[in-house]
Amino acid sequence: MDKDNLKKEILDILTKDARKTAADIAVMLNLKEDIVSASIHEMENDKTILNYKAVVNLQQLKSDKTHCIIEVKCSPQRGVGFDAIARRIYKFPEVKSLYLMSGGYDLLLLVEGDTMKDIGFFVAEKLATLDSVHNTSTHFLLKRYKEDGIILETQEKTPRLAVTP
CATH class of the missing domain: 3.30.70.920 (Lrp/AsnC effector binding domain/regulation of amino acid metabolism (RAM) domain)
Structure with a gap:
């Protein structure tokens, strides 16, 4: 895998879940952890990765x-x-x-x-x-229903009463 594709793969994974460690990503991509760590470090230094954030259901x-x-x-x-x-x-x-x-x-x-x-x-x-x-x-x-690709509301349906004339 070339360097640019590696970075894109890592970014795709981190965008979906910023909690993934270099070790987790290395296993997912079948690479050595030090290669993934170096790539992440490089992207942090060149400001490709600016921050890691949690999507919070306010x-x-x-x-x-x-x-x-x-x-x-x-x-x-x-x-x-x-x-x-x-x-x-x-x-x-x-x-x-x-x-x-x-x-x-x-x-x-x-x-x-x-x-x-x-x-x-x-x-x-x-x-x-x-x-x-x-x-x-x-x-x-x-009301927020979905943010950054994550559905925020629970899928439980509230029972509704039938309306009759």
């Missing part, structure tokens, strides 16, 4: 955090496009993810706040006041 935690998706229409700046405004926006601690999009808006933000009021303040006082921002549209998340 509904199980009864989290009081409020999450939303914000669509932003903004103007690109000469010479830097959308990069300059994106850099300003991603520095806000409320912004958990930020993407450049095609379609009806330019940027997509995943935002977290303690309350809807906090998110409203963020949009009105921080985001909408930026010079390049023309319009925002905020969508609050009500």
Whole structure:
């Protein structure tokens, strides 16, 4: 297996389960552990692997955090496009993810706040006041069903009562 394919195989495994050890991956790929360890270390050093994270079912935690998706229409700046405004926006601690999009808006933000009021303040006082921002549209998340390829809800069906006229 060439080096690039090895890295892709390792990344596929770690993306599905970041808890897998180099030894586990070596067994899965029928390779020596030191080869897998060296490849992982190289990808960590060259920033191919930035972090290892757990996918958390916030509904199980009864989290009081409020999450939303914000669509932003903004103007690109000469010479830097959308990069300059994106850099300003991603520095806000409320912004958990930020993407450049095609379609009806330019940027997509995943935002977290303690309350809807906090998110409203963020949009009105921080985001909408930026010079390049023309319009925002905020969508609050009500329930998560699947995240990062993982189904979050249990498959148990709640018995429903029959409705009769």
